[in-house]
Amino acid sequence: MATDHSRITARFMISPAVFLLLGWMIVPLSMTIYFSFLNYNLLSPGLEEWIGLTNYEFFLTDPAFFEALANTLQLVLGVLFLTVCGGVGLAVLLDQPMWGQGIVRILVIAPFFIMPTVSALVWKNMFMNPVNGLFAHLAKGLGLEAFDFFGQAPLLSITFIVAWQWLPFATLIFLTALQSLDKEQIEAAKMDGARKFNRFYHIVLPHLSRAITVVILILTIFLLSIFAEILVTTNGGPGYASTNITYLVYAQSLLQFDVGGGSAGGIVAVVLANIVAVFLMRMIGKNLEN
Amino acid sequence: MGRIQLKNVTKRFGKLEVIPPMNLEIDEGEFVVFVGPSGCGKSTLLRMIAGLEDVTSGQVLINGEDATHVRPARRGLAMVFQSYALYPHMTVRNNIAFPLKMAKAGREEIEKRVTSAADILNLSSYLDRRPGQLSGGQRQRVAIGRAIVREPKAFLFDEPLSNLDAALRVNMRLEISRLHQSLGTTMIYVTHDQVEAMTMADKIVVLNAGTVEQVGSPMELYRNPVNMFVAGFIGSPKMNFLYGDFAADRSAHAIGIRPEHLTLSTQSGTWKGSIGIAEHFGADTFLHVTLKDDTQLTVRAEGENNLGHGDIIYVTPMDGRIHHFDENEMLRRG
Numbered sequence: 304m305a306t307d308h309s310r311i312t313a314r315f316m317i318s319p320a321v322f323l324l325l326g327w328m329i330v331p332l333s334m335t336i337y338f339s340f341l342n343y344n345l346l347s348p349g350l351e352e353w354i355g356l357t358n359y360e361f362f363l364t365d366p367a368f369f370e371a372l373a374n375t376l377q378l379v380l381g382v383l384f385l386t387v388c389g390g391v392g393l394a395v396l397l398d399q400p401m402w403g404q405g406i407v408r409i410l411v412i413a414p415f416f417i418m419p420t421v422s423a424l425v426w427k428n429m430f431m432n433p434v435n436g437l438f439a440h441l442a443k444g445l446g447l448e449a450f451d452f453f454g455q456a457p458l459l460s461i462t463f464i465v466a467w468q469w470l471p472f473a474t475l476i477f478l479t480a481l482q483s484l485d486k487e488q489i490e491a492a493k494m495d496g497a498r499k500f501n502r503f504y505h506i507v508l509p510h511l512s513r514a515i516t517v518v519i520l521i522l523t524i525f526l527l528s529i530f531a532e533i534l535v536t537t538n539g540g541p542g543y544a545s546t547n548i549t550y551l552v553y554a555q556s557l558l559q560f561d562v563g564g565g566s567a568g569g570i571v572a573v574v575l576a577n578i579v580a581v582f583l584m585r586m587i588g589k590n591l592e593n
Numbered sequence: 594m595g596r597i598q599l600k601n602v603t604k605r606f607g608k609l610e611v612i613p614p615m616n617l618e619i620d621e622g623e624f625v626v627f628v629g630p631s632g633c634g635k636s637t638l639l640r641m642i643a644g645l646e647d648v649t650s651g652q653v654l655i656n657g658e659d660a661t662h663v664r665p666a667r668r669g670l671a672m673v674f675q676s677y678a679l680y681p682h683m684t685v686r687n688n689i690a691f692p693l694k695m696a697k698a699g700r701e702e703i704e705k706r707v708t709s710a711a712d713i714l715n716l717s718s719y720l721d722r723r724p725g726q727l728s729g730g731q732r733q734r735v736a737i738g739r740a741i742v743r744e745p746k747a748f749l750f751d752e753p754l755s756n757l758d759a760a761l762r763v764n765m766r767l768e769i770s771r772l773h774q775s776l777g778t779t780m781i782y783v784t785h786d787q788v789e790a791m792t793m794a795d796k797i798v799v800l801n802a803g804t805v806e807q808v809g810s811p812m813e814l815y816r817n818p819v820n821m822f823v824a825g826f827i828g829s830p831k832m833n834f835l836y837g838d839f840a841a842d843r844s845a846h847a848i849g850i851r852p853e854h855l856t857l858s859t860q861s862g863t864w865k866g867s868i869g870i871a872e873h874f875g876a877d878t879f880l881h882v883t884l885k886d887d888t889q890l891t892v893r894a895e896g897e898n899n900l901g902h903g904d905i906i907y908v909t910p911m912d913g914r915i916h917h918f919d920e921n922e923m924l925r926r927g
Contacts, residue, residue: 490645491678495692495739496666505691509682 332573338566345560358567367543367551368568372575375547378462379526385466386522387515390473395507397474398481408478415471419531426464427453427536457537457545464532469525473518480514481507516587523583527576548572595656595746595779596621597642602651604637604803611637612803614651619747619781619796624773626782628790628826629800635783636751638800642781643672643749655746666695671740672749675756677732679724679739685711686720689738696743710738713772730761737772747779754789766792787827791815799823821922824849830879832916833890839864845917845925852879852893854914862907866890871901882908 342354362368397408414422430437431452439449452460484507492502530549533539539546539554546554552572556565597619604612612634619625627635640646642653644665653661660668671692679688689710693703711717714734724732733753740748750769754762770793773780784790790797791811799806799814799822807814807823818824824832832849840848856862857880866882869889873896880892880900892908900906917925 485676485678487674487676487678488680490665491672491674491739492680492691493645493665494643494670494672495743496695497691501695506680509680512682 335566335569338562339570341563343561343563343566345562351563354563358563359571362555362564362567362571367546368548368571370543371546371548371551374458374543374545375527375549377458378465378529378547379523381459381462382466382469382526383519383522385462386469386473387518389466389470390477390518391508391511391515393470393474394477394481394511395503397478411474412471414468415475417468419468420535422468423461423464423532423535426460426467431460453537453545454541457541461529461532461536461545464536465526465529468532469522473522476514476518477511480511484510519587520583523579524576527572527579548575595619596654597747597779597781598652598654598657599638599642600652600654602638602641602653603649604634604641604646605649610803612641615803615805617798617805617808619779622777622779624770624780624782624793624795625798626784626790626794626796627798627800628784628787629806630826631785633800634803635785635800639672639749639751639781639783643670644668645672669743669746670749671743671745671747672751673733673736673740673753675752677724677736677756679732679735681724684721684723685716685727685735685738688724688735689716689742692739692743706742707738710741713741713775714738729757730765733757733765734768737769741772741776745778747781750780750782752784753782754784755786769793788829791827797827799826817924818849818916819924821847821849821918824916824918824924830891830893834918835884835888835890837886837888839884839888840917843915843917846920847918847922849916849918850910850914852891854911855890855892856909856911857892857894858907858909859905860907862909864890864908866906866908868900868902868904868906880906882906884908 339358340353340355341351342357343351393411397404397411401407417425428435433439433449433451433454436449436452438452442449488506488510489502492506497505528549529547530553533545533547533550534553537545539550543551548568549572552565552568555568556562599615599617601614601616602612603610603614615638627638629635637646641648644660644663648661651661652659655668655670680691683691686707689707690703693706698706707720708717711720714737716731716734716738719727719731719735724735727735736753753769754765757765766789769780769782773793782789782793794811796808797811797814798808801822807819809817811827814823814827818827818832821834825834828851830852832851833855834847834849836847840846864884866884868880869883870881872879872881876896878894878896878898878900880894882890882892884890890908894900919925
């Protein structure tokens with residue numbers, strides 16, 4: 304890649320891929336932006352008319368929007384907290400030499416292979432169901448009243464399910480990071496008088512900081528668009544208690560047939576996601592350098 | 594402070610016996626070097642003294658107290674690792690201060706000790722850098738600094754110079770020797786390089802396959818190696834071993850003679866041979882000579898000569914410098 308000639312050839316060679324990706328992104332985006340300025344309802348086809356920013360006004364002043372925004376944040380932060388803490392803990396445990404290490408590691412990764420709708424349904428019907436669920440049976444066995452997870456704490460229950468799904472991913476990344484830790488550093492810390500907790504806090508955790516950054520970045524992007532788990536468990540309810548922005552856009556465009564309003568919501572979600580991404584990059588992207 | 598004794602110490606990994614029962618005494622203030630080829634168990638032995646490796650049986654005594662099951666930090670020893678094992682996310686200052694922080698020393702105390710360690714090791718201007726921004730030699734000094742601040746009973750060095758380039762290695766060798774003289778602390782040093790062993794040690798322990806071949810001062814080992822392994826390991830270039838007729842003439846299984854204990858002549862001498870390769874170092878010349886029966890011999894000659902490939906020369910061993918070995922490769926006395 305040294306000469307000008309080869310550089311120009313390289314640009315030329317990658318241009319088809321770049322244009323394809325650009326088109327892939329730009330066509331749906333511009334269509335969504337176009338729809339968001341229309342009064343476009345599927346119940347009255349053919350009557351679309353240009354209404355300017357009205358759709359945005361409606362979407363942004365809807366009380367459900369603020370609730371959904373808060374829910375989205377709560378969901379993302381909750382899952383991040385659970386996966387990062389749990390992931391670090393599990394990775395440290397799995398890094399210990401033990402019998403059957405290979406099988407245990409595969410078992411830990413297993414939840415990652417289950418599709419979101421299935422795992423959410425399994426949790427909903429087999430574990431968290433207030434009548435037939437395992438947790439309800441346990442509670443009854445202990446003489447307690449069964450807890451209605453999706454009625455009493457819908458968002459928390461969904462947070463838990465999503466965290467359960469993403470925990471393996473975080474664990475896997477932390478585990479590989481742990482395995483690259485120089486064993487002599489741990490031994491040096493032992494010689495220096497650091498007990499287990501101090502070794503973890505002063506040596507292991509700083510070593511993992513880069514991996515933690517990566518997990519937070521990737522997970523945030525995925526978690527902003529959680530949808531399937533909400534659809535199959537609570538349908539965003541009760542009320543708007545478990546509706547996030549993604550689900551609100553769905554409800555607007557496909558339950559109320561308001562494509563214009565839904566598109567406006569979609570654009571708002573894109574803007575919000577970008578704001579979050581920029582903040583994340585600024586705040587913790589520094590960690591990735593050096 | 595710092596007397597270390599090993600009493601019948603053994604080490605097994607599963608069924609493999611790495612170190613058969615071993616006894617060793619290291620006196621206060623001594624600079625002891627464990628030397629041997631790779632895989633001879635010298636690092637394992639050091640790690641057992643440090644407490645990083647369990648002792649299968651036997652006792653490790655530090656200052657007369659049984660430390661066999663004491664955890665590493667409580668033994669009061671400090672170790673310098675081959676990879677230096679610096680903490681990459683901490684500054685040099687924090688690296689050196691780490692053992693003191695773990696010992697919950699006061700802020701002023703830490704500051705004072707870190708500053709004095711940095712002065713001794715010429716690190717004062719690097720205190721706020723990270724290990725990644727330092728050269729190999731500087732990292733090495735930080736690792737030593739981290740050991741010094743603990744004021745240990747003994748320092749343990751695990752091949753500390755093997756990651757440095759040749760010139761720096763010579764420098765650090767001197768610095769470590771100087772450090773030993775100024776601190777007077779017991780030091781145990783593991784290396785596979787006999788030059789390091791010869792130049793630095795008060796006492797060398799030659800190890801082979803987990804067993805001690807010989808213990809003694811560098812010159813003792815040089816003059817009186819007890820067997821062919823030690824004879825061949827200590828000294829550079831290696832001692833020449835001659836078998837067959839050369840040994841039979843002196844009624845031995847093998848004889849050994851160091852390259853520097855041979856005199857050279859172009860007219861007459863004990864053994865006749867032709868020069869294969871002449872390595873001119875300037876100060877010395879090492880001649881690789883082929884005797885009869887394809888026996889190879891290395892001879893150290895003075896630097897200024899114009900001998901070269903193919904020249905016929907005569908070599909004569911100096912009086913009393915020949916070592917006689919029996920069938921078990923042990924030195925035959927008398």
